[in-house]
Amino acid sequence: MPEPILVIDNVSKVYPGRRGMFGRSAEVQALKGISIAVDRGESFGLVGESGSGKTTLTRSILHLEQPTSGRILFEGRDLATLSGAELRRLRARVQIVFQDPYASLNPRMTVQDIVTEPMVVHQDVLGLGGRQRTERAAELLSLVGLGPQHLRRYPHEFSGGQRQRICIARALASGPELLLLDEPTSALDVSVQAQVLNLLCDLQDRLGLTYFFISHDLAVVRYLCSRVALIYRGELVEEGETGRIFDAPETEYAQMLIGAMPEVSVPR
């Protein structure tokens, strides 16, 4: 069996309580000993309700936050042991698409500046000159279903779905292997959701990406992911093949969650 691209090994995160005038407030345990392995090329779904620790886990994978204990390994290498330069190189290979496409694009930058920024930052790895960057930006835009005519525009001129496409183009700009998708469709209209999901499936086929898909929308996870993990209050509740989890959930929480899914009967 090939080595998993991402291993989350017994990771815990504790936010210390704030020291106030009247003593300490209680500490928050955001993650409690989570262990997950994501294989190269698969779509791994992480499902949990609000406050279950999904965002903390993504921030830890991006190394924007250090876990209190446990290790996160990318291709077998512990993130915590990487030097500054190695970490920067790693950031080119792990990218993220955020939930809110309205907040995740800098309103003062043109689409061209936004999409080429990762190439500028990772100049040493990618080695692209100014013109090549523009060409690649145009290429990326057409890959996500936009066109070179959009390069000179600003984010406020786009709809939510188009903005999310720009975010995806930016995430792909540095040529990543692992894409964290932090509820990429939950801020969009249902019809646009489907378009963006199709785009993501399409991109995975073409570029061989690995997806770490975070969502609380079970239908979306079922559609996109081959394996699923459920977390509840920072603890891993159940993990397994998508089909198995949805057809025969083992734990009570999983049964409750899947039982609460709205049924849509398909006429035959």
Next chain:
Amino acid sequence: MTDLAHEPAPAAESGGSDRLRRALFRFRQSRLSVIGAVIVGIVLFFTIFGTFLAPYPDQVAGAVDTAARFQPPSAAHPFGTNELGQDVLSLVMAGTTVSVLAGFGVVLIGTVIGTLVGAVAGFAGGWTDEALMRFTDLTLTIPSLILAMAIAAALGPGFVNMVIAISLSWWPGYARLVRGEVLAAREETYVTAARAIGASPRRILFRHILPNVVSPIIVKMSLDMGFAILTVAGLGFIGIGVRPPTPEWGTLLSLSRSYMPDYWWTAMAPGMAMFLAVFGFNLLGDGLRDVLDPKARR
């Protein structure tokens, strides 16, 4: 799914100019801000050309005409003459240059220092923030005119020293404003995205955070211009600023103070000029705030 690419977007190629047009429209909605802009335009015009347009240029340079002392306003001297027989209108016109440039210099230097201090404090956080902001608070507690007097006394009077002296007590307001704005902008998702990309802290600060906090800074600069001009005139009034014969509004006012009730016109013109400049810059600042910072609108 590709049909999205060809969807006709509004304001096709003219995104930038369209926004400018909309901003201009919003600015013109308020008559007061347009009046402010016009006054500021006139003041800036005299800042540049006042010295050359003055009807008695030799008197601006220091020539006196004692035969014509204290003449009341007339066709030859619309604002009368002063105790040395100099044309008050000429002096006030030429004085615009010094007063407005000094005010502008003060605001500019204050903005640069304050923005740097505030941005670093808000962005770095921790003890850097603590140290910088406590230092800012300390500067705020010192009365600005007294500090300026002390500095001017130490460095000696003169235009540049006066500007430096006032600037050194001017920046804390900007530091606090910018720190607050940076603290808010730092938590934006696009900043997290830039961090995830691997952008350096300097890049994040100058490319992602500062461009998004310029609007309140520009508004404060415009509102501050009036007060800066007043402070400069105040220093001139107590005799630390520019020395006569270089005409400056505060100095002119201070000289005419002793002849006040009888020869009122000597104080009238510089006083009105100051009033107009301060009034204009404040109206313009209010208008700019409406355009750039819609959240703060009444």
